[in-house]
Every structure is written in structure tokens, then in C-alpha cells.
Amino acid sequence: MNPGVIGAGVMGLGIVRSLLRGGFVTHVRDVDPAREALAHARGARIAGAPAELGAHADVIFIVVLDAAQIDDVLEGPGGLMPVLGPGKTVLVNSTIAPGDTERFAARVCSTGAAFVDAPISGGPARAEAGTMSMMLAAPDAVLAAVDPMLRAVSDKRFVIGTRAGDAAxxxxxxxxxxxxxxxxxxxxxxxxxxxxxxxxxxxxxxxxxxxxxxxxxxxxxxxxxxxxxxxxxxxxxxxxxxxxxxxxxxxxxxxxxxxxxxxxxxxxxxxxxxxxxxxxxxxxxxxxxxxxxxx
Structure with missing residues (x-):
């Protein structure tokens, strides 16, 4: 499986670097060309839009600022929703309201894709080192399928439960x-x-x-x-x-x-x-x- 990261800010870029270090072919999309350039310099493949990234990536990390930006990633111009379906997994790493997490989970799962509620903590240095903390809520089978990538980006993983919103x-x-x-x-x-x-x-x-x-x-x-x-x-x-x-x-x-x-x-x-x-x-x-x- 190939990962993709949408949002190469201070935490997202750390996730990109950890995935690349783990040997994963990693696709990246950010609205800021400068952040994309930093990811590309590390070896990531740059996508022109979320949909393009989603066409190449099986596991998609969304590491943007807030719920409004996630809405745009999913259903804005060039959004992810049309390319989601069985075999795809979306992880939301942003800190957002639990109700928004539940809403995004319902939308993603309606396509047949899997969803992981997966906020992160620890700061940029730990994100880059792969030692950040990650809170997880998803069915066991979904977490097992993406476990190699989770291990690449976090050495402190806490499974809160199976219900989307609980990790948030x-x-x-x-x-x-x-x-x-x-x-x-x-x-x-x-x-x-x-x-x-x-x-x-x-x-x-x-x-x-x-x-x-x-x-x-x-x-x-x-x-x-x-x-x-x-x-x-x-x-x-x-x-x-x-x-x-x-x-x-x-x-x-x-x-x-x-x-x-x-x-x-x-x-x-x-x-x-x-x-x-x-x-x-x-x-x-x-x-x-x-x-x-x-x-």
C-alpha cells in the first residue's frame, strides 16, 4: 500500500519524512507550493489536487488545520470524495470537534472506504522522528491493515476504541x-x-x-x-x-x-x-x- 499526506505543515511534513524513512512511496498535496517543495526535496511525489493524490494513494493522512479545510479536501474542487471507495483508508489527524469527526467518518464510509479517527500530539520534532503520540479510533481490522504505516509515524499509539469521535x-x-x-x-x-x-x-x-x-x-x-x-x-x-x-x-x-x-x-x-x-x-x-x- 502507498500512503498520501494532505497537508505538509509542521506536523504533516514530519509524517511525510517518517513514511519515506520507512520505505513507503509517499504522495503529498499542500496548498502552499513551498511546503510541497520541501516534501519533494525529501523524495515525496507531489499531487496537483486531493483527487489526484487519492488516485495514487491507498492510505490518506489528512493533516490540515480545521474542519473547514477537511470539508474542502473532501468535497472542494478536486476533492477526494469521487476517488474514495473500497480499498481506500482515510485518517484524519487534525484536532477537530468530535461531531465533525463523526460527520467526516459517515461521509467517507458511505463510499465504501475505511475511516480512522487519528489525532496526533508531540510537536514537529517528534513527528519527524516518528515518535509522536497518536490516538486512534476505528475497527480493529481497519487498524490492523494500516498498522505498518502507523508504526512508521508514531511509537506511542493509543487505541481509544472503535467509535469515530472518541480519539478526537x-x-x-x-x-x-x-x-x-x-x-x-x-x-x-x-x-x-x-x-x-x-x-x-x-x-x-x-x-x-x-x-x-x-x-x-x-x-x-x-x-x-x-x-x-x-x-x-x-x-x-x-x-x-x-x-x-x-x-x-x-x-x-x-x-x-x-x-x-x-x-x-x-x-x-x-x-x-x-x-x-x-x-x-x-x-x-x-x-x-x-x-x-x-x-
């Missing part, structure tokens, strides 16, 4: 934690600066103490170094927390911390940093606390 739910729970940890880390570091402490020393201290978290380890050292090159843009995590709060509301509960984290990330975006790395939350807090970022 699991991803929102994870990203709720990620957003809260990011905001907590930014708040703590800004307080340290306000108290006159050395932020770099505090970062080292926290990373080996009880305040440690993966998000702190990944984001705060980069923020303190002034590196806001987007690995995950601030508006993306803001949207993820919006989806998590909506999922909670649908379940009849509120997320006190989740709502605050969403609002603070939204404020970071509104301050002009929406397209920077979400570590820019520290810049928002520094401005709010009246302290200067390290030079």
Missing part, C-alpha cells in the same frame, strides 16, 4: 491539559521576573522540581531565548481550548481552568501574536505584569 475527544482532553500547563508556566515565569528573580535560573529550577511539565520544558526555554518561531501557532491552541470547552458544555459541565486558559490565549492572539508560537503567552504575561522579557 481524547485529544481535546490532552490539549486542555497542555493549554492549562502553558498558561501556568507563563504566569509563573512572569511572576518570577516581577519578583526580581533570574528567569533562566527559575526555568532550570522548575524543570527539575515539582512544577515541571512537558509544556513548560518545551515552551519556556524557547520563550526566554526570544525564539517564537511557530512550532504550534498561538491561534491553534486557542482553537483547541475553544473546542475542549465546547465539548465540556455538550457534556453538561464547565471547565473553570480551561475557560481561563482559553481566554488568556485569546488575549495573547489579540495582542498581535496569534501567528507566533504559543510560547508567546509569556510575552502577554510580561506586558501585563510590566516586566521586560530577557534580552
Amino acid at each position: 475527544r481524547a485529544k481535546l482532553v490532552n490539549n486542555l491539559m497542555a493549554g492549562i500547563h502553558l498558561i501556568a508556566g507563563a504566569e509563573a515565569m512572569a511572576l518570577a521576573m516581577r519578583l526580581g528573580l533570574d528567569p533562566r535560573q527559575m526555568s532550570e529550577l522548575i524543570r527539575v522540581s515539582s512544577g515541571q511539565s512537558w509544556m513548560f520544558d518545551d515552551r519556556m526555554p524557547r520563550a526566554l531565548a526570544g525564539d517564537f518561531e511557530p512550532r504550534a501557532q498561538a491561534h491553534v491552541l486557542t482553537n483547541d481550548l475553544t473546542l475542549a470547552n465546547a465539548a465540556a458544555a455538550d457534556a453538561g459541565v464547565e471547565l473553570p481552568l480551561g475557560a481561563v486558559a482559553r481566554d488568556l490565549l485569546r488575549a495573547t492572539c489579540d495582542a498581535g501574536w496569534r501567528n507566533e508560537d504559543d510560547a508567546a503567552a509569556l510575552k502577554y504575561y510580561a506586558r501585563r505584569f510590566g516586566v521586560h522579557m530577557p534580552g
Whole structure:
């Protein structure tokens, strides 16, 4: 079987590289020619449209930003739907609402193709290394058929169940934690600066103490170094927390911390940093606390 990847952004390109490293002939489609050029330079075959990719690929990874873009991939000009059918499998790796995942699963499966709810986590470096986390929801036989490709792109795979939408739910729970940890880390570091402490020393201290978290380890050292090159843009995590709060509301509960984290990330975006790395939350807090970022 040959894979195809639609969306060669920071995570999608990592998936492409992992598939190529695993020996798979990999087809790629992205709306940005520059991203396609990066994939082609690694050895991928470029398709002119989703339908063209789907004609050559048996297993199709969709790694785009949101549900609107998936709609366009499926049924926009040159969309996938006409070329789907028995023998094809579509994996949606985007972080989207569970209801949207269920809707896409129904549409894909109506053609006779298989569908895998397969959101991913871990950042670009882990995507490229094939060590990212993947949450999976699909029938066992479908997962078994694509297992070699899943192993090529992820060494931490969690089968949540067989029902499309459950992996999407699991991803929102994870990203709720990620957003809260990011905001907590930014708040703590800004307080340290306000108290006159050395932020770099505090970062080292926290990373080996009880305040440690993966998000702190990944984001705060980069923020303190002034590196806001987007690995995950601030508006993306803001949207993820919006989806998590909506999922909670649908379940009849509120997320006190989740709502605050969403609002603070939204404020970071509104301050002009929406397209920077979400570590820019520290810049928002520094401005709010009246302290200067390290030079």
C-alpha cells in the first residue's frame, strides 16, 4: 500500500519524512507550493489536487488545520470524495470537534472506504522522528491493515476504541491539559521576573522540581531565548481550548481552568501574536505584569 499526506505543515511534513524513512512511496498535496517543495526535496511525489493524490494513494493522512479545510479536501474542487471507495483508508489527524469527526467518518464510509479517527500530539520534532503520540479510533481490522504505516509515524499509539469521535475527544482532553500547563508556566515565569528573580535560573529550577511539565520544558526555554518561531501557532491552541470547552458544555459541565486558559490565549492572539508560537503567552504575561522579557 502507498500512503498520501494532505497537508505538509509542521506536523504533516514530519509524517511525510517518517513514511519515506520507512520505505513507503509517499504522495503529498499542500496548498502552499513551498511546503510541497520541501516534501519533494525529501523524495515525496507531489499531487496537483486531493483527487489526484487519492488516485495514487491507498492510505490518506489528512493533516490540515480545521474542519473547514477537511470539508474542502473532501468535497472542494478536486476533492477526494469521487476517488474514495473500497480499498481506500482515510485518517484524519487534525484536532477537530468530535461531531465533525463523526460527520467526516459517515461521509467517507458511505463510499465504501475505511475511516480512522487519528489525532496526533508531540510537536514537529517528534513527528519527524516518528515518535509522536497518536490516538486512534476505528475497527480493529481497519487498524490492523494500516498498522505498518502507523508504526512508521508514531511509537506511542493509543487505541481509544472503535467509535469515530472518541480519539478526537481524547485529544481535546490532552490539549486542555497542555493549554492549562502553558498558561501556568507563563504566569509563573512572569511572576518570577516581577519578583526580581533570574528567569533562566527559575526555568532550570522548575524543570527539575515539582512544577515541571512537558509544556513548560518545551515552551519556556524557547520563550526566554526570544525564539517564537511557530512550532504550534498561538491561534491553534486557542482553537483547541475553544473546542475542549465546547465539548465540556455538550457534556453538561464547565471547565473553570480551561475557560481561563482559553481566554488568556485569546488575549495573547489579540495582542498581535496569534501567528507566533504559543510560547508567546509569556510575552502577554510580561506586558501585563510590566516586566521586560530577557534580552
